[in-house]
Amino acid sequence: MRSPFDLMREWVDQECKLGSQSPNRAILSTIANENEKMQPHSRVVALREFDDRGFLFFTSKKTRKYTELVSNPQASMVIWLELQQRQVVIEGNIQLLNNEENHSYWQALPKHNQLKFTAYGPHTNNEITSTSQLDVVYQELSKQYQDQENLPLSEYYKGSRLIPNRLMFYTLESESFSEFVEYIPGENEEGWQSRLLGPC
Numbered sequence: 197m198r199s200p201f202d203l204m205r206e207w208v209d210q211e212c213k214l215g216s217q218s219p220n221r222a223i224l225s226t227i228a229n230e231n232e233k234m235q236p237h238s239r240v241v242a243l244r245e246f247d248d249r250g251f252l253f254f255t256s257k258k259t260r261k262y263t264e265l266v267s268n269p270q271a272s273m274v275i276w277l278e279l280q281q282r283q284v285v286i287e288g289n290i291q292l293l294n295n296e297e298n299h300s301y302w303q304a305l306p307k308h309n310q311l312k313f314t315a316y317g318p319h320t321n322n323e324i325t326s327t328s329q330l331d332v333v334y335q336e337l338s339k340q341y342q343d344q345e346n347l348p349l350s351e352y353y354k355g356s357r358l359i360p361n362r363l364m365f366y367t368l369e370s371e372s373f374s375e376f377v378e379y380i381p382g383e384n385e386e387g388w389q390s391r392l393l394g395p396c
């Protein structure tokens with residue numbers, strides 16, 4: 197049977213063929229463990245990659261998402277493919293990357309992104325007077341590291357992989373019934389099993 201990751205790859209490739217510039221945007225929802233009100237919180241993240249290990253994104257350790265994921269690794273993600281009117285809803289658990297993995301993804305970033313991240317990393321979620329304050333830091337860092345290919349790994353740069361335990365693929369049809377397919381791990385956690393659900 198086709199794995200949900202193969203299906204996801206097909207859908208993302210199709211979205212690119214139709215002209216999407218950003219088929220890698222996902223809405224990530226988290227919920228803190230110690231939050232008495234159990235307030236869910238959602239925001240956009242850019243998926244760096246996905247494969248059968250899960251869905252990888254990066255953030256700053258000063259974000260609410262990081263704090264919440266450390267306290268409660270259960271999360272949900274929606275990938276909305278507008279040009280096909282399709283969504284993939286993913287539920288699962290977060291695995292934080294270790295330092296070595298963060299370092300290797302950091303080194304693969306263009307230098308401009310390393311500079312930007314290093315400039316804003318310590319200021320994430322703090323009140324600032326203007327983004328020109330960060331431009332100044334960016335220019336200082338550019339000068340400081342002008343002779344180096346890479347900047348040192350920012351202590352704020354943190355990767356997380358959402359490892360799914362349920363995925364739902366929904367295609368909205370205007371003329372016929374919408375298609376709604378659920379994937380869950382197969383017996384003994386081997387492979388995946390899918391079933392067609394009634395649409396809504």
Ligand SMILES: Cc1cc2nc3c(=O)[nH]c(=O)nc-3n(C[C@H](O)[C@H](O)[C@H](O)COP(=O)(O)O)c2cc1C
Binds near residue numbers: 221241242261
């Ligand atoms: C198009 C787009 C892509 C974004 N990508 C990321 C991302 O990859 N990682 C991230 O931490 N924040 C990203 N953000 C910002 C988050 O949506 C969020 O506002 C910010 O990280 C604060 O998150 P928090 O609510 O967890 O503190 C992105 C925002 C937009 C609009």
